[in-house]
Amino acid sequence: MKTFDFNDFEQEVDKIQIPKKKKKICRDFQNGECTFRNCRFTHPSPIPFLQDAYVTNEEAKEIVKKSKVLNGIVDHASTDNPGIGSKESNEKKDRSRDRSKDGSSQESQDGPKEELRQEVSTPRKKERKSNDTPKKNRNNSDTPRKNETPRKREFYEPYLTKEKVQEGLLNRSLLEGVLRISKKNRYDAYVKIDGSDNDIFIHGLKNQNRALNDDVVIVRLLEGLELEIEKEKVLKKQLENQKKSQDRQQKVDIYKIDYDEEVMDETRTFGSVVAIVSSELYSQTHVGVMYLNKPQKDPVVDEDSKFVWFKPNDIRIPFILIPKQIVPSEFLKDPNSFSDKLVTCKIKHWSPTNQYPAGEYTGILGQIGELPTESEALLVSAGVTWELFSDTVLDSLSVSEIKKEEYEKRENLTKYRIFSIDPPTARDLDDALSCKELPDGNYEIGVHIADVSYFVDKNSPIDQEAYHRATSVYLTQKVIPMLPRVLCEELCSLNAGVDRLAFSVFWIFDPEGNIIGEPRFNRTIINSCAKLSYQHAQCVLENQDMNTVSKVEIIGHEQKDVEKDILQLYKFSKILRQRRYDNGALTLNSIKLWFDLDDVGNPTDCGIYHLKDANRLIEEFMLLANMAVAQKISSYYPESSLLRRHPPPLEKALEQVKDQLEKEGIPLDITSSQSLNESLNAISDPTMQFICRLMTIKGMKRANYFCTGTSDIAQFSHYALSVPLYTHFTSPIRRYCDLIVHRLLDSCLKELECPYDTSTIDRIATQCNLRKNASKDAQDASQHLYLCVLLSKLKGPIIEEAIICQISSRSFDVVVPRYGIEQRVYVEDSMDLGQVIGCESQPEQRKLSIYWKKQGENADNISNSVKQVVKMFDRLSVLITVDMSRSPPVLKLFAQPP
Structure with a gap:
C-alpha cells in the first residue's frame, strides 16, 4: 500500500502559497486521503502533524477522523444522514465527475459551497455570513485577504500564562516537576511529582513542548479522547518494536519459531508540558557535529536552504538549525571536512511554529577521538563550568586571614x-x-x-x-x-x-x-x-x-x-x-x-x-x-x-532481581533495606556477592x-x-x-x-x-573516556574474562572485573562476524546455547558446530573493541568461542 512521509508533508504545508484565485474545497481531505502533496484545492482545516514517520492511507484516514472529533469537526460519515464517506455521497461524487469529464454538465457557482455546508460543520465564533452578502463585505476565514501574511501552523502548544499556571497549580489541574528524558529514546520522557510514587509519562516531542532534560515544567494530565489517541500511538509503537525484536530473535534462532503478538496494556499516567518554570534552554552549550543537510539514511539535498543542521551528541537534545551566515566559511566550502570535528552550539530561539529550535554556532572543539577534545566535550555536555574565577569573584573574599577576635569568639583547639x-x-x-x-x-x-x-x-x-x-x-x-x-x-x-x-x-x-x-x-x-x-x-x-x-x-x-x-x-x-547495619543500613x-x-x-x-x-x-x-x-x-x-x-528502590525492578536470583538458589529478601543487606551478606562467594550487589543497585x-x-x-x-x-x-x-x-x-x-x-x-x-x-x-x-583511550592503545585483540549476571533469549549481560565494564553481549554480533550459526534459548533451565562454527569451516550446519551452553555466574572470555572515531567513544563486547 502506498505510504507517505509526514516530515515531507510538514514541509509541503509550509510551502503552500495563498492563491490569487479562489480554489475549490478539497474533497479528498474530507475523506482523510489528501496528503497536501501537489494538491490543487484548499483545505477548511489543516491536518494536525502526525508523529508517525510513515503512515498508510488507511491509517491516515483513521487518525484524521479522530483529529476531527478532537477539534470539534463533525464527521457525517458516522451519522445516519448521507454525507462524507457514505455510499450515496460517493456515488453522487462519481456521477458528478463523470458528467464533468463528458462536458455534459457544469457545476453551478454555488454548488461546491452549498455541498460543503451540508457535509462539514466546524465550530466558529461568529455566524458565517450569507451568500447574499456583497462580496466586498465578506470575510472568508479560510482565505486571508490580499497582502495579508498567512499564519504559520503551530507545531507546539503556546505556553500558558503565569496566571493560568498559578490557578492550575492551586486547583491541582496542573502539576509541577522535573522533566527526565530517556537516554535511549528521546521521544519518551517522565516527570517526577513530589508526593507521588508514579511518574507522569510524556510521550512524543509535541507533548514535551520544547522542554529539555532537567527542566522544571508544568504538566497537564491527558484525559478522554486525547488520552486514548496518545495511548493508541504508544501501543502501536510498542507493537512495532515487538515485531523488530521478534525479527531479530528469528535471525539467531537455530530452530525457527513463529512468535505470537503479545497483547499489551498501557496503564501509565500520560501528560503534556504546558509551561516551563526554569530551564537552561538558552544558556546551555551543546556538543555535536554539523551537517549541510539533515543527517539521515537518505539525506535530502536542499541547496536553497538557509540553515545547516547540528546533531548533538546527547540524543536527548533535538536537531538544531543554524543560519548559514553565522557558520564558518570553511564549513560551507567543504562540509565533509567537519564530519569528524566536534563543534558547539547554543539554542537561541524555539517558536511554537518550528519543529526544531534555531541555534547559534559558538565554536569548534577539535578532532573526534582526541583525549583533550573529548575531555572538554564531556564537560560542555554536562554544563560544567571550568573557566578561571573572575577578578570580581576573587575580590569578593570577605577576609584573607583569620582575624584576632576569632580567637576570642571560638573554642581554641590548637593544642588538640x-x-x-x-x-x-x-x-x-x-x-x-x-x-x-x-x-x-x-x-x-x-x-x-x-x-x-x-x-x-x-x-x-x-x-x-x-x-x-x-x-x-x-x-x-x-x-x-x-x-x-x-x-x-x-x-x-x-x-x-x-x-x-x-x-x-x-x-x-x-x-x-x-x-x-x-x-x-x-x-x-x-x-x-x-x-x-x-x-x-x-x-x-x-x-x-x-x-x-x-x-x-x-x-x-x-x-x-x-x-x-x-x-x-x-x-x-x-x-x-555494625550498629548501622543492625538498624537496617x-x-x-x-x-x-x-x-x-x-x-x-x-x-x-x-x-x-x-x-x-x-x-x-x-x-x-x-x-x-x-x-x-x-x-x-x-x-x-x-x-x-x-x-x-x-x-526506596523501584519495587518492580527489585522483584525481577529477586525472582532471577531465587531461580539460581540465592534467596533475596527485599522487604526492607536491612533484610536486603542481610540476604546479600549471606552469599559466601565474594565474587558472586559482588555481582548480586551490582544487580540490586540498578533498581535503586x-x-x-x-x-x-x-x-x-x-x-x-x-x-x-x-x-x-x-x-x-x-x-x-x-x-x-x-x-x-x-x-x-x-x-x-x-x-x-x-x-x-x-x-x-x-x-x-x-x-x-x-x-x-x-x-x-x-x-x-x-x-x-580514559578507559577507551587506554584500551585503544593496547596491541592485539583484547580478550578478558567476564562473569555472566543475566541471561536473555539472544544475549547475556556480563561484568568484566579487570576493567569494571558492565555491558550486554549479543549473539547476533558474532553471527555478523561469521563466527556463530545461531543460538537456542532455554528459559526453563535459564540457559542459552550458542552454536559456533568450527574453525576453518563455513558451513551453517548444526551437526558440524561447537555447542556452548552459558548460564548465570559462568565465567567466559569476551573480546573488547573500542571505536574512537565516534564521540563519545564506543566500547563493545563480543562473545568468544569456548
Missing part, C-alpha cells in the same frame, strides 16, 4: 591532637578527626570541618559563583573546584601545622562505643598535626609502620599517640558500622576505576578501586556528623532546612537534596542509610549544600531566625541536585 586522613593526592582537606581520652575513661571524639562560611559571605559574588557550580567535579585527570584555589587549598584547607577555622561536632563515647548524651556543636580553631593518607592509616590498622608508605611529618605530637588514636577510632567505627558501592597517567596525562594502567578499613573509618564518622547536624537544623528550622534523602534511585518545608515528612528518610534524617555537612569546600548547612547550623547555635526562607532553600536544593547529577555524569563519562 587533630589530624586528617585523605587520598594521597588530595589538596582540599575539609575534614579532620580527634580522639581525646577523658579522666573518667570515656573518650571525646571530634569531627572538625573547614569553616568555609567565614570566608564566603552570603549573596556575595563568590557565593553566587559557588551556587552556580554547586559542586567540585572530580575527573580522571584533574579536579574542577567549586571555589577558588586560594580557598580550597590555602585559607580553608585543614593543612598541617597552621591554624585553621573549623566547625566541630563532639560526642562522648564510653569504652564500649556507646554514645553518651547529645552531640555538641561549636565553631573552633584547630591546628592539624599531620596530613595522613588512607595508606598511612591502613598500615597502622595492619600493625605496620606508617612510614613504610612515605615519611610522615607529625608536628607537636608523637607518632605513637597518633597511631593509638587511629586504632581507637577504628574500634569505634566498627561498632558504629545497606551497602551500595558501584564500580570505580583508578588510573595511572604518564607525564602528559595519557592513561597507562587502571584497575577497580577497593575501599579498605581506613576508608570505612573516615566514612563512619562523617556519616555520624551529617546525621547529627540534620537532626539539629531540622528541629530548629522545620520549614527551611536543607536535607538529603534516598527514596539516586539520593537527592530537598527542603523540609516543601516535602512530606514521610519522605524525609534515607533508604540506604536507614535513618530518618540526613544531610551533607562535612565537605563545604566542594559542595554548596554543605556551605548552606553550615550557615543554618550557625544560626541555630546563635538562636537566630533562619537565614533562608522556604522557597530559597527549595531553589538551592534543585540547583544542587541538577549540578550533582551533571557532575556524576561527567565523572562517569571521564572514566569511560
Whole structure:
C-alpha cells in the first residue's frame, strides 16, 4: 500500500502559497486521503502533524477522523444522514465527475459551497455570513485577504500564562516537576511529582513542548479522547518494536519459531508540558557535529536552504538549525571536512511554529577521538563550568586571614591532637578527626570541618559563583573546584601545622562505643598535626609502620599517640558500622576505576578501586556528623532546612532481581533495606556477592537534596542509610549544600531566625541536585573516556574474562572485573562476524546455547558446530573493541568461542 512521509508533508504545508484565485474545497481531505502533496484545492482545516514517520492511507484516514472529533469537526460519515464517506455521497461524487469529464454538465457557482455546508460543520465564533452578502463585505476565514501574511501552523502548544499556571497549580489541574528524558529514546520522557510514587509519562516531542532534560515544567494530565489517541500511538509503537525484536530473535534462532503478538496494556499516567518554570534552554552549550543537510539514511539535498543542521551528541537534545551566515566559511566550502570535528552550539530561539529550535554556532572543539577534545566535550555536555574565577569573584573574599577576635569568639583547639586522613593526592582537606581520652575513661571524639562560611559571605559574588557550580567535579585527570584555589587549598584547607577555622561536632563515647548524651556543636580553631593518607592509616590498622608508605611529618605530637588514636577510632567505627547495619543500613558501592597517567596525562594502567578499613573509618564518622547536624537544623528550622534523602528502590525492578536470583538458589529478601543487606551478606562467594550487589543497585534511585518545608515528612528518610534524617555537612569546600548547612547550623547555635526562607532553600536544593547529577555524569563519562583511550592503545585483540549476571533469549549481560565494564553481549554480533550459526534459548533451565562454527569451516550446519551452553555466574572470555572515531567513544563486547 502506498505510504507517505509526514516530515515531507510538514514541509509541503509550509510551502503552500495563498492563491490569487479562489480554489475549490478539497474533497479528498474530507475523506482523510489528501496528503497536501501537489494538491490543487484548499483545505477548511489543516491536518494536525502526525508523529508517525510513515503512515498508510488507511491509517491516515483513521487518525484524521479522530483529529476531527478532537477539534470539534463533525464527521457525517458516522451519522445516519448521507454525507462524507457514505455510499450515496460517493456515488453522487462519481456521477458528478463523470458528467464533468463528458462536458455534459457544469457545476453551478454555488454548488461546491452549498455541498460543503451540508457535509462539514466546524465550530466558529461568529455566524458565517450569507451568500447574499456583497462580496466586498465578506470575510472568508479560510482565505486571508490580499497582502495579508498567512499564519504559520503551530507545531507546539503556546505556553500558558503565569496566571493560568498559578490557578492550575492551586486547583491541582496542573502539576509541577522535573522533566527526565530517556537516554535511549528521546521521544519518551517522565516527570517526577513530589508526593507521588508514579511518574507522569510524556510521550512524543509535541507533548514535551520544547522542554529539555532537567527542566522544571508544568504538566497537564491527558484525559478522554486525547488520552486514548496518545495511548493508541504508544501501543502501536510498542507493537512495532515487538515485531523488530521478534525479527531479530528469528535471525539467531537455530530452530525457527513463529512468535505470537503479545497483547499489551498501557496503564501509565500520560501528560503534556504546558509551561516551563526554569530551564537552561538558552544558556546551555551543546556538543555535536554539523551537517549541510539533515543527517539521515537518505539525506535530502536542499541547496536553497538557509540553515545547516547540528546533531548533538546527547540524543536527548533535538536537531538544531543554524543560519548559514553565522557558520564558518570553511564549513560551507567543504562540509565533509567537519564530519569528524566536534563543534558547539547554543539554542537561541524555539517558536511554537518550528519543529526544531534555531541555534547559534559558538565554536569548534577539535578532532573526534582526541583525549583533550573529548575531555572538554564531556564537560560542555554536562554544563560544567571550568573557566578561571573572575577578578570580581576573587575580590569578593570577605577576609584573607583569620582575624584576632576569632580567637576570642571560638573554642581554641590548637593544642588538640587533630589530624586528617585523605587520598594521597588530595589538596582540599575539609575534614579532620580527634580522639581525646577523658579522666573518667570515656573518650571525646571530634569531627572538625573547614569553616568555609567565614570566608564566603552570603549573596556575595563568590557565593553566587559557588551556587552556580554547586559542586567540585572530580575527573580522571584533574579536579574542577567549586571555589577558588586560594580557598580550597590555602585559607580553608585543614593543612598541617597552621591554624585553621573549623566547625566541630563532639560526642562522648564510653569504652564500649556507646554514645553518651547529645552531640555538641561549636565553631573552633584547630591546628592539624599531620596530613595522613588512607595508606598511612591502613598500615597502622595492619600493625605496620606508617612510614613504610612515605615519611610522615607529625608536628607537636608523637607518632605513637597518633597511631593509638587511629586504632581507637577504628574500634569505634566498627561498632558504629555494625550498629548501622543492625538498624537496617545497606551497602551500595558501584564500580570505580583508578588510573595511572604518564607525564602528559595519557592513561597507562587502571584497575577497580577497593575501599579498605581506613576508608570505612573516615566514612563512619562523617556519616555520624551529617546525621547529627540534620537532626539539629531540622528541629530548629522545620520549614527551611536543607536535607538529603534516598527514596526506596523501584519495587518492580527489585522483584525481577529477586525472582532471577531465587531461580539460581540465592534467596533475596527485599522487604526492607536491612533484610536486603542481610540476604546479600549471606552469599559466601565474594565474587558472586559482588555481582548480586551490582544487580540490586540498578533498581535503586539516586539520593537527592530537598527542603523540609516543601516535602512530606514521610519522605524525609534515607533508604540506604536507614535513618530518618540526613544531610551533607562535612565537605563545604566542594559542595554548596554543605556551605548552606553550615550557615543554618550557625544560626541555630546563635538562636537566630533562619537565614533562608522556604522557597530559597527549595531553589538551592534543585540547583544542587541538577549540578550533582551533571557532575556524576561527567565523572562517569571521564572514566569511560580514559578507559577507551587506554584500551585503544593496547596491541592485539583484547580478550578478558567476564562473569555472566543475566541471561536473555539472544544475549547475556556480563561484568568484566579487570576493567569494571558492565555491558550486554549479543549473539547476533558474532553471527555478523561469521563466527556463530545461531543460538537456542532455554528459559526453563535459564540457559542459552550458542552454536559456533568450527574453525576453518563455513558451513551453517548444526551437526558440524561447537555447542556452548552459558548460564548465570559462568565465567567466559569476551573480546573488547573500542571505536574512537565516534564521540563519545564506543566500547563493545563480543562473545568468544569456548
